[in-house]
Amino acid sequence: MKTNSLWKDSFKQLARDKISLISLLIVLFYALVAILSATGIIAADWSKEVGGSNLPPSFEHFFGTDFLGRSVFIKLIRGTQIAMSVGLATSLIAIPIGVVLGAVAGYFGGWVDDLITWLYTTFSSIPNIMLLIAITMILGKGLFAVYVALGATSWVNLCRLIRGEVMKHKEREYVQAAGAIGGGHFRKLFIHILPNVTHIVIINTSLQFQVAIKSEVILSYLGLGVQGEPSWGTMIDDAKLELAKGVWWQLAGATLAMFFIVLAFNMLGDALRDSLDPKLKGK
């Protein structure tokens, strides 16, 4: 009998499911836009005046123009770059910290576990929004502060999940077998156990990514995020005053741009959980 690996199975299941396939394509599309914008191929001239002030949407300017006559559509592309970079940077900070601390705590137990559990309990005891505000305020406004703040808040959940899962795995036969043929702690933990808990990292990252994007929008709206460049949050901030004058396109554009990527990550996260979590198999 031919058997497929969990990964192969999961990928097949994902590809069959139209909704998750579309979600994946949306994520890839946003990533492509962000890369093209970051390398300066598109949207490099976002600050250029392309028409009159506050022009409504037309074929020439899909989302109209803002009060300085800049194209809202190009600003949205620039905002996509900021949002995706925040999601990526947050993941790059949170994943190594969360995985290593969680794995070490779950595997070794004892005082190491106590210390790490104390550390993440402490971090999770400060309501996220207060920690985000405090860190960005103290480090000074800007993208760097947003990366650090979101990284500092988002490793906690991953760490807790990895710890629990590693704890379950460390007594399993395959780990004992690895020990019996002379594998040390490092080998057992990182070569044998970790590959078996990767699905948690993937599911968590998919859901964390959209939390990071949503938080960036709010922090930018509060004036703590990116400075001197358009972000979905600052565009919504602009719209706050324009709405009474009937200028709705900046709000609509930023909301729509954010809506699709957050929705896609939500759907993808759910689908990944269904297909990768062996416990839910066949339910």
Add this chain to the structure above:
Amino acid sequence: MTRYIIRRLLYLIPVLLGVSLIIFVLFNVVAGDPTAVLLGKNATPRQMQELREQLGLNKPLFAQYLDVVRSAFTFDFGRSWSSKQEISQMLRQGAYPSLCLTIPAFVISTVLSLVISLGVAFYRGKGIDLFVRFCCIAGMSVSALAYILFFQYFFAFKLGWFEISGFEFGFPDFVPFIALPAIIWIVLSIGPDVRFFRTVILDEIYQDYVRTARAKGLSEMHILLKHVLRNAMIPIITYVVIQIPFLILGALLLENFFSIPGLGGITLNALNSSDFPVIKAMAILSSVVYIVFSLISDILYTFADPRVKLK
């Protein structure tokens, strides 16, 4: 049971010390010397020295850390930099409008979400279930800012059904001011709440005792309300209790948009005027409340679920 509670109570100490440590590192070590900012360009070294003494910044770092720990117990946070008011006084005044908004909104949204999720659990897998689930995810994907802006513009500004902003103290007077923000709060929380409650209820529905109840010939409605809901209440209570601290924090964005002088509004004003002590006080206060309520939820959990084995 008593031993567990005592152990859990003792665990408060390291967590509180840890939270104080993070806040201390952020505000006293990383943030640096605030005197230059506070006194402006023409400050003399003597003035700066005096101010440092006044703020307790000339003490050794360990003594400053102890000050932070002490404030977590006494709630004595010193004075605001911008309004020079006693911060504990500001927080007491801000708590009233915040709670006027968040408590009714929280109660209504929790009950409503529970009713909706019982409904969709009853019709699980059918069209209505799929529809509600999609609405939840879609609703959660729209920025909170967009909801607030649109609702405020449309219902308060355009249609004039509600007050656009402001607040009045005293019972019937505040109702028109909090009505719209409360509605927005409910709209914002129904999505995540229903998603969570539905998962919890469905987890129970596939248990063996439900099959037994069905085999006895009980009606589906009876099973859902008497058997499933009781068991599902355990995680639901935990989820609800752990949200209570955020009621005290107030609705940051809502209070800001609707000019409600609550704790959330105070926090954002402090943010705009770089009023570090107020932000620090809010961080400490909200953490202490969070820690207390997570303790309560843990203890409630052991009462509600006898299966929880206490080591």
